[in-house]
Amino acid sequence: MADLFDSAPEGGRAKAGPRPLADKLRPKTLGEVIGQPKVIGPDAPLTVMLASGTLTSLVFWGPPGVGKTTIARLLADETDLHFVQISAIFSGVADLKKVFEAAKHRHANGQGTLLFVDEIHRFNKAQQDGFLPFMEDGTILLVGATTENPSFELNAALLSRAQVLVLERLGLADLEKLAQRAEKELGRALPLDGHAREALLEMADGDGRALLGLIEQVNAWSLTGKLDREALAKRLMRRAAKYDKSGDEHYNLISALHKSVRGSDPDAALYWFARMLEGGEDPRFL
Template sequence: MNRQDALFDLAGPGGQADGSPPDDTPAPSNTHAPLAERLRPRHIDEVIGQAHLLGAGKPLRTAFEAGRLHSMILWGPPGVGKTTLARLVAGAVEARLIVLSAVLAGVKDIRDAVVEAEALRASGRRTIVFVDEVHRFNKSQQDAFLPHVESGLFTFIGATTENPSFEVNSALLSRATVHVLKALDLAEMQALLARAAETLQAPPMTESASLRLIAYADGDARRLLNAYDNLLAQSSGLAQLDEQALERSLGEQLRRYDKGGDHFYDSISALHKSVRGSDPDGALYWLARMLDGGADPRYIVRRVVRMASEEVGNADPRALRIALDAAETYERLGSPEGELALAQAVAYIAVAPKSNAVYKAWNEVRAFVKQDGSRPVPMHLRNAPTKLMKGLGFGQAYRYSHDEPNAFSAGQTYLPDGMPPVQFYAPVPRGLELRIADKLAELQRLNAEAAAAAGDTGSLGQLPGDEPGANQA
């Protein structure tokens, strides 16, 4: 029978309704088992993380305390406690837990579990069937659970790292409550590491080494504990565990997956500079290096979107749209299929004409506004929704550009009265901004002609760029 650990009898007669095993059940003593298994919580209060499910008054805490059993899907990344929660649920309701691995099991194993559950029911025992990686079961295998979940023969618990909306049959999904588990955060990972160190009476670990190990684990408790166990095994006799010991222990794994360290930020810097330098080969190389090293593709997606805006801007506005399309495609397909769209966006942005004109203009505007006073809005630009406001002159003399020749109200100003002349946005002579620059030059000419015709250039203020000391972007 292809069952993972075949059968767990965690809560036979005398089991605890709070989620712990019977009092006479000894704690695991197999020192050869992985550290993650040796430290697996045996009581709900020992669980680190998932406070949104296990905190006071939260769904699973309430179920534990009341001893109520319901079918559920536990959805979350690896190493966050899905199997542990299934075991604790079984202990809380005094049920026998049958564990199936969807990687190894088939329909025959499901039938065997059904036979076992029927025998247990005849003896007055309840059964939970836990399916690890349930998304790997096909439709017919998932359908095999339905009649028995419906009849109440056993309670079904499925664990998955994939979105159950797409990977679990709707019929089975409708009969189960989906609980979303979260990756452990920094504080939770630190607490777990401290528990492991105390349990094993390990030597102290430097803060930099512990933070680097936690970054390597990336919210995965199992990965953290296994790496820590390996570190201890290879650091016998050391009075302190530092980064050098960690690098010797994890080797290339740590150097490649240095999510929070210099290598990670150096790599994203190299990617960004390759794009800025219009080198698609370099950009694709660093993209591949980051993905191969375990960087979160969603982080890279965000950086690529920024590159499209910061480095290309209005020289080719399509770059931003392509970057956003790549982000959407990746969300739909995930890895590895979605990575091709990301590579497509990186290559396009790299070869696109470059302009940081808007980036520079925006930074300059923000700096100007921060140090400048709060200038009032000119009267002709103010909104005038009421008769009183119109009577006060709000909106008076405003010219509606669509009613003007070429939809441009030449000579009309849009900056606060008395503000010094500025030119924040200065298009570069590349790509679409060549045409934008020509357009702005023509509008500036029309403004100058309007001012001359009015015979009062002072009322318009000096035109941007006419004064040697004008604020150029």
């Protein structure tokens, strides 16, 4: 029986599989990252750390598709650290032990390790405590990523050894830059009129990865003309807005609604009101 991971047929090289657009457009330097000026802009925390050579362990807090993994990879490149990525969803104690042992070996040979832990809040208290000695002795530089409030989900001991940086949803201007970058990679403009293009950006709901997925769908259609907003809406489903009726998004959105009402901004108030209703909020609460 052929091995699942057999390489090329005899006498030739295996053809690489198709790469998603998000992978093709992954930034090569921090300067290519779109958005997040509060984190990587001039005089922003990461910029200052890198300039001074004092990069510390970090926790990136933000929604999906805003660059948490990409920035972590680029930090490893900038600091000549070996990059290791794990997910708290799929990793257990045995996996962590292997990662720490390999990092200790590299450390003994003069090379540091940047350990990127996706969904770090999924690790329990004991697992989170397991990172502490390796952070303290310099075996690893930890970069955790979470979509949940670190103050509630991460141990105080871990938070005291890491700086929390908040990454924000991409704005429409950022998403437009990303769309233009995608068009350059694809070699053609998207078959959308101005209103449809704006609708496409809105469908991504601030998620760059989601936008590139939508662009791949649109690019695959055989069209002779440009679609308008209504025609696009028929072909694509709007991405479900991120909402959690009992978690951070609940409190973030109700806070935004309160501020809009207090600030006498009816348009904004109606937007947040509708966003919560669409997300499944109990109308009686609202």
